[in-house]
Amino acid sequence: MKIIKYFFILHLTLSFFLPLTISCSEIYEDIIFKNNIHTVLLNNTNNSLSYPIINIHNDEQLILMFDEITNEYKDYYYTIIHCNKDWTKSDLVESEYIDGFYDNIIEEYDFSFNTITKYIHYKLIFPNKNLKFIVTGNYIIKVYEDMEKKHVVLTKRFIVFENKINIETEIKRANNIEKRNTHQEIVLNLNNLNFQIKDPISEISLLIKQNNRDDLIIDSIKPIFIHNDKIIYDFHEGNLFPGGNEFRNFDSRSIRYYSSRIKNVIVDSNNISIELFPDVSRAFDEYISISDLNGNYIINKQEAWDSHLEAEYTDVTFSLLENRKINSSNIYILGRFTNWKEDKKYKLKYNENTRKYEITLLLKQGYYNYVYQFNDLSLINYIEGDYYETQNEYYIYIYYRETGSFHDQIIGYVKTSSKSLY
Incomplete structure (x- = not known):
């Protein structure tokens, strides 16, 4: 040593x-x-x-x-x-x-x-x-x-x-009439308690992330009013997030017993292949409350003492039924297991014979949440739909860089959810 x-x-x-x-x-x-x-x-x-x-x-x-x-x-x-x-x-x-x-x-x-x-x-x-x-x-x-x-x-x-500042939040249905059925609104005030901030306008930065995703954030808003110890934000529609939809899921914790989303399992001496039932667009469906992990996943094998050592790696095939090939944008599968990235290895390919977008990924046994998404932000929930009732989590970070300092501190953090909207 x-x-x-x-x-x-x-x-x-x-x-x-x-x-x-x-x-x-x-x-x-x-x-x-x-x-x-x-x-x-x-x-x-x-x-x-x-x-x-x-x-x-x-x-x-x-x-x-x-x-x-x-x-x-x-x-x-x-x-x-x-x-x-x-x-x-x-x-x-x-x-x-x-x-x-x-x-x-x-x-x-x-x-x-x-x-x-x-x-x-x-x-x-x-x-x-x-x-x-x-x-x-x-x-x-x-x-x-x-x-x-x-x-x-x-x-x-x-x-x-560290929490040197108190964050007061409320998640509510959007006030904007056009977005009232599809978006969620964040109301936010800061109370700096006994922490002295000389210039909140330049020294404080706000970051809000839906389900802690790096592609669904609000980060460019500055406070408009400071009263006593309160820092007040008036977002003027800059505080709206698309509601999205509850996440899709599949369960591969057991290979012996098929879960509801598994269509077929093939096991040989070298490999395990899992085919899921085809997915379809949900953009024009009515909202349905489904318990999910907000895009998360967990590694687990039902028959194991230690899933991290005993869970199998499997080739999982996803498919999205679409009669026509969409040329305007690429479609990706996203979730925490993809790091929320539109990486080329998570891009679906269109199969002319089956008329489905398909992808096969090597994944360890467990329970996974996922969605399909275009790489065009204006169409981010074109496949999944947007609903104000969707139960999302919001992660709020308060960054502070004192004038003359060489680094950003995080002086406030809170996680809240939109569960009260449903």
Whole structure:
């Protein structure tokens, strides 16, 4: 152990004198750089369905898990990067936001047990004895191979916050007559309590995310009035979100017993294939309240003691029935399992023979939420429909950059929902 510590010190000392190879303007995202890495999960240790958001003053921890489809163990290391509110690297040096070692090895791993596809499951819990956070803000955890930082395996975003400001929220049906049946309205006021803010107009930034999605946000609104300790926002229609629809789902927790969405399962010595029943557009249907996970997913195998080690990897085929090929836009499948990204690997292809848009994805057994979406924001819910009654969650972040400071703090966070609308 002493040898490893001395190596870290030498490595950090040398790194200090090396020129930076990453542009400070790079926007860090949730990305997997290695093709055989799958099912990257980052959440609070207390809740497997949570997003990676922790209070700096509590003893909360995050757990990072991922699988590598291989039989060969690798040494993976991680480092932490502090970011600005736009997810570019902040001007803070590591000693200003981390107490502990700046580079650490991921020590915990296990081989899959009794699965057709063999994989190694890696796990890391942090903050830990080697690493504590000093300041709040946006953060990236970067995992790399064999102490070579240029060999990046994955990057994942997370949030560290504190509540120095009180957030008062209300979710209601849109006042706009034209959007009253399709949109939800956010009413918001801030109470800065005993926290002194010299210039709220320039120092405070607001970010609202529907279901914590990066493609459904409000982030450019400034307060219009400050009275005593209250910061008041008048959005004037800038506070409207399309309601969307409840998420579709499929359940692959059991291969033996078909759930309602599974049409067929083929198992052979090398692979498991799952075909789902075709989906259809819901844009012109009446709203139906369906219990969902707001786009989330959970890894689970019903017959397993430890699903993370015993769940199978399966080829899941989705299909969307559409008699005509739509040439104006591309259609993607989205959910938290896709990182909410319109990536080419999540793009559906039109099958002229079956008259369906289709895609097959390699997914670990579990329960998944998903939607279909055009890559045109004006048609974002053209397939799923928009309903004001939809039960969405809203994540609200308050960023603060004091005049003359070199980084953005997060001084307020709250999660609320639109459940009261139905």
